[in-house]
Amino acid sequence: MFCGGCSFILSSLGELAEARSRARGSRSSSPTMGANSSSEKNVDAATASAGSHPANYGFSNKEARHLQDLRRMVCLELQKSEQCMIQLIWRCSHLLALNSQLKSPSSSDSASDIEALLTQQSQPQLASAREILKKMEVLLSEFTSLNKMNAALEELFIKDDQFLENLSNILGINGDHRRESLDFVWNSCCSSGGASILASDLVKLCFHAATVVHCVLQEQSVDDGHLGANELTEERDVSSEESIIQSLENSLLEAAKDAQDDHRFGGYGDPASSENASAAAAIAEGRVTQRDFSLWQRKALPDMIFCSVLRFLHVLFFTPQFPIFQQKMKPFPLLKSSKEITSSHTRKKMKPGEIIPISSHVFGKNCMPNSHTARTLLSPPVFAFVSISTPKFGENWYRIFAGADDGWTFQSLEHSIMGYEGPTLLVMHAHSKQSKPPSASVVLGAYTASKWEKNKRDFFGTSDCFLFQLKPTMRVLKPLPKMGTRGGHYMYFHSNTNVNTTNPSRKDDFALGLGFGGTVRRPRLFVNSNLEECLVSHQDTSFEEGCLGPPPSDDPFASQTSSSTLHIDSLEIYAVGDEDTIATGFKAQYQHRDIADATLRNARTVDKAAFLGDMRNGVIETKAFAHRGQVDGRAHGCLKGEEDDKANGL
Numbered sequence: 243m244f245c246g247g248c249s250f251i252l253s254s255l256g257e258l259a260e261a262r263s264r265a266r267g268s269r270s271s272s273p274t275m276g277a278n279s280s281s282e283k284n285v286d287a288a289t290a291s292a293g294s295h296p297a298n299y300g301f302s303n304k305e306a307r308h309l310q311d312l313r314r315m316v317c318l319e320l321q322k323s324e325q326c327m328i329q330l331i332w333r334c335s336h337l338l339a340l341n342s343q344l345k346s347p348s349s350s351d352s353a354s355d356i357e358a359l360l361t362q363q364s365q366p367q368l369a370s371a372r373e374i375l376k377k378m379e380v381l382l383s384e385f386t387s388l389n390k391m392n393a394a395l396e397e398l399f400i401k402d403d404q405f406l407e408n409l410s411n412i413l414g415i416n417g418d419h420r421r422e423s424l425d426f427v428w429n430s431c432c433s434s435g436g437a438s439i440l441a442s443d444l445v446k447l448c449f450h451a452a453t454v455v456h457c458v459l460q461e462q463s464v465d466d467g468h469l470g471a472n473e474l475t476e477e478r479d480v481s482s483e484e485s486i487i488q489s490l491e492n493s494l495l496e497a498a499k500d501a502q503d504d505h506r507f508g509g510y511g512d513p514a515s516s517e518n519a520s521a522a523a524a525i526a527e528g529r530v531t532q533r534d535f536s537l538w539q540r541k542a543l544p545d546m547i548f549c550s551v552l553r554f555l556h557v558l559f560f561t562p563q564f565p566i567f568q569q570k571m572k573p574f575p576l577l578k579s580s581k582e583i584t585s586s587h588t589r590k591k592m593k594p595g596e597i598i599p600i601s602s603h604v605f606g607k608n609c610m611p612n613s614h615t616a617r618t619l620l621s622p623p624v625f626a627f628v629s630i631s632t633p634k635f636g637e638n639w640y641r642i643f644a645g646a647d648d649g650w651t652f653q654s655l656e657h658s659i660m661g662y663e664g665p666t667l668l669v670m671h672a673h674s675k676q677s678k679p680p681s682a683s684v685v686l687g688a689y690t691a692s693k694w695e696k697n698k699r700d701f702f703g704t705s706d707c708f709l710f711q712l713k714p715t716m717r718v719l720k721p722l723p724k725m726g727t728r729g730g731h732y733m734y735f736h737s738n739t740n741v742n743t744t745n746p747s748r749k750d751d752f753a754l755g756l757g758f759g760g761t762v763r764r765p766r767l768f769v770n771s772n773l774e775e776c777l778v779s780h781q782d783t784s785f786e787e788g789c790l791g792p793p794p795s796d797d798p799f800a801s802q803t804s805s806s807t808l809h810i811d812s813l814e815i816y817a818v819g820d821e822d823t824i825a826t827g828f829k830a831q832y833q834h835r836d837i838a839d840a841t842l843r844n845a846r847t848v849d850k851a852a853f854l855g856d857m858r859n860g861v862i863e864t865k866a867f868a869h870r871g872q873v874d875g876r877a878h879g880c881l882k883g884e885e886d887d888k889a890n891g892l
Contacts, residue, residue, distance in 0.1 A: 299416050300415035308564070312335055327399075329375065329379060331399075344360070344364065390430045390433070391551075412552070414552065423552060431447055432532075448551060449486070452625050452628075455557055458557050489712060490543075495528060497542065498534035501534060542630075545632040575637055578598065580817065582598055582640070596614035604814065634691075637818075637819065638819060638821060645813045660696055661834025664817055664827025666694070668689075670769070670808075673811060674792045674807070683811070684711065684714065684808060688709050688767060690703055699762065701731040705723075709759065721785055734753070736754055753770075759784040764777070766790075777808075
């Protein structure tokens with residue numbers, strides 16, 4: 243898709259010269275905003291200390307100059323011919339970066355002039371730049387939704403007189419400008435200016451932007467040639483992509499319908515009015531309004547735009563030589579095995595850049611086929627979790643338990659998670675035999691920042707946790723505030739029924755397994771100790787109300803229940819967080835296991851000594867030590883029995 247409208251916006255070279263003059267003037271004279279501008283008042287302190295001017299709106303001086311040069315070059319190239327904005331910005335940004343590294347850089351605003359100079363002074367760098375441009379063309383041909391941004395980018399570059407300020411607001415450089423970021427995403431998908439657009443278009447744009455960012459930031463995509471000259475050589479998991487996009491679309495439409503119902507039945511207008519009827523018809527067609535999208539994104543996936551579209555714009559406008567790129571640009575987390583940390587033998591065998599291949603029922607494979615090289619394509623479920631919270635899920639994932647690899651026993655699960663002091667993510671793939679069709683599957687689980695505790699007869703943990711459903715409809719059920727004794731039932735783990743010390747033969751009736759919410763006899767999300775079944779309920783006093791498991795039947799004559807039983811197909815637990823959190827968590831688990839092993843060895847020694855002592859003292863009947871008593875008697879001139887006879891006068 244090529245962006246048009248350039249001749250309409252800049253119909254003559256005179257207008258182009260005027261635009262270039264304004265761009266140069268803003269760089270040299272540094273015009274300031276009005277007194278009421280929040281951007282001028284909230285200059286980022288870290289950026290300011292690095293050489294930023296208030297008129298740069300949070301960008302450093304070097305970044306602001308680069309952006310102004312980039313704008314002039316892009317406008318000039320657009321006057322020459324119609325081009326894809328994304329590819330043009332990508333090309334010009336890299337040419338400017340290469341030009342700045344030359345001993346005698348060009349002062350021209352023309353991309354062709356810089357390319358000619360690079361041909362004379364640095365042909366290898368020019369060849370590298372052309373290869374990078376080709377790779378972007380390959381990605382855009384695969385992830386076509388990104389081309390929806392072309393018109394919005396064109397307007398930002400050519401029509402906008404406040405380029406730096408508005409770009410800073412969109413990227414969130416200088417304070418929290420989520421409204422501007424959301425407007426950019428909406429305008430990219432709504433070029434016609436309609437009141438509603440397809441929910442799938444919004445979700446696809448964000449997912450495709452995140453995938454391209456991940457590919458670009460993975461150095462292996464260049465070094466190992468996974469991005470071929472004319473096609474993406476790594477096979478896409480189209481089924482997984484479509485299922486996650488559909489799940490997020492379902493979630494957005496569900497939120498829009500709930501908002502509409504609240505509006506209709508909350509006394510805001512006639513439910514039968516034409517406005518409400520048109521809104522219901524739009525939702526039925528899969529369309530949502532900007533307000534629907536804003537409310538849903540803020541509540542369910544607050545970091546979705548940041549981790550996708552905004553990161554893509556950072557990659558598009560800046561090259562790795564800029565501090566802003568190094569600070570904000572990180573690839574999405576890779577799935578790794580905990581053995582990379584816990585096993586020194588495994589670490590010694592691994593080469594730099596290698597990871598241990600693992601396969602997940604939910605997240606797919608983490609490596610290229612028959613290799614230890616990480617995949618360059620983004621796992622769609624990982625994108626969904628990072629959209630929930632980038633700080634929680636955006637850095638490291640280490641799998642500490644998988645039923646398929648570690649064994650389907652509660653003891654294996656307990657050994658894997660106990661002692662680890664850090665956030666964990668429990669993910670299950672399950673199905674319900676009662677659902678229609680019977681093979682309908684569900685992906686659900688829970689996140690918690692608290693450590694697991696063994697054989698607690700009550701709930702534990704903190705409110706830093708939530709329940710979720712990933713498929714078929716994305717839902718995030720946050721904890722409710724605790725009201726006295728009501729609520730606060732976050733985590734539950736009970737593996738031993740014989741805990742009644744006064745009467746060991748009497749077993750308690752607590753649920754045997756692990757869970758979240760609900761009660762100790764029926765947690766809301768519960769995995770039994772056989773790791774075969776998962777019981778789910780739609781509501782409790784500790785987490786928000788919402789369906790977990792298969793959706794309720796639309797049949798009015800069907801029996802409706804608030805709970806259901808799922809059969810577990812896969813169960814995995816991941817340690818998630820930043821490097822320090824992960825290191826601290828595994829260190830605590832290592833110490834926990836050391837203490838447990840020492841306690842077990844000590845218990846065995848004590849038990850053996852106590853056993854021998856009981857035998858000596860006659861508590862345990864045996865003749866093994868009878869000779870010792872006889873020897874004691876002979877030492878006094880008589881046997882043990884004879885001494886007693888003399889005392890009795892016999």
